[in-house]
Amino acid sequence: MYTPRHFAMTDEHVRSLLGTAETAQLVTAHETGPVATLLPLTWRPDAAGEGLGSLVFHVTRVNPVWKEPHLGEALAILSGPDGYIDADWYASNAEAPGVPTWNYVTVHAYGPLVVHDDAEWLRAAVWDMSDRFGYDTDKVDPDAIERMLRAIVGIELPIARVEAKAKLNQNRTPADIAGAIAGLRSVGNVPLADVMDEVSVPHAEQRHALLADIRGRNLGHLRPPVG
Incomplete structure (x- = not known):
């Protein structure tokens, strides 16, 4: 996955998505092709x-x-807000x-499957998943549970490495990002607006301050000498 440096995710954000994602596309390669x-x-x-x-999955x-x-x-492809x-x-779009x-x-x-x-x-594994989604497995007849367990197989993917990307307008100005966040909230996409608030706003503010400092230093070099 192509990931420009300013779209890279921190380890903290990677772990957050691993813990909150509810589904994943599990992609496996076979002699007959990918599945x-x-x-x-x-x-x-x-x-x-x-x-x-x-x-951890089961099929x-x-x-x-x-x-x-x-x-x-x-x-395994896990998706966050989009x-x-x-x-x-964008504030800049008017001009x-x-x-x-x-x-x-x-x-x-x-990782290996x-x-x-x-x-x-x-x-x-099934109990962990049921607890995660708030289902009380004690309501189910024990014999029925045993039958269902015999009908499934567990799959585990020990994570050997990750590629992580958060494309959240980090390359735009703070004003543009503020406008995008407001727009997302106006159409009800609160999860994406919240993650942009957390990730994009501080990134853009730091970038804006750095560019302003560079411009200021360059203008200082160009000013004519006094006297």
């Missing part, structure tokens, strides 16, 4: 806090994605009309 499977997920952080942990036993031999690493940015929201864009946050997590066919591992 993409949309799956709900649970993130298990690294116990030692040094790595990025693993992503029905008849799904061939766990049976067919995999070629190389698997890829949305259309109307160029008219210099530009074009709209699409802002987004995404993490590509790579590990298949789990152990009943206790599966039970823990």
Whole structure:
């Protein structure tokens, strides 16, 4: 994934998306070609806090994605807030009309795909996911749960590396970003507006201050000597 430096995500933001994303596109390569499977997920952080942990999924036993031999690493694509940015929201658009864009946050997590066919591992994975989404599994008949557990297979992706990108107008002026945030809130895209408030505003303010300092230094060199 092409990621300009000003769109790169911090480790903190990567972990935040790993912990809040509810689904991922799990992409696997096989001799017959690539396969993409949309799956709900649970993130298990690294116990030692040094790595990025693993992503946990499960699929029905008849799904061939766990049976067919995999070629190389698997890829899980996690998406954060995204949305259309109307160029008219930019403060600068009144004098210099530009074009709209699409802002987004995404993490590509790579690693080996590990298949789990152990009943206790599966039970823990399903319970974790049920707890995450607020479902009380105690309501389900124990025999029915056992039947369902036998019908699924667990999949784990230990995260070996990530590519992470937050394209959030960081390359525009603070005024343009403020306009985009206001526009997003006006159309109800609060999640994207909030992440731009957190990420884009301080980035743009620092960039604006740096450019102003550079311009000031250059103008100082150009001023004629006094006297």
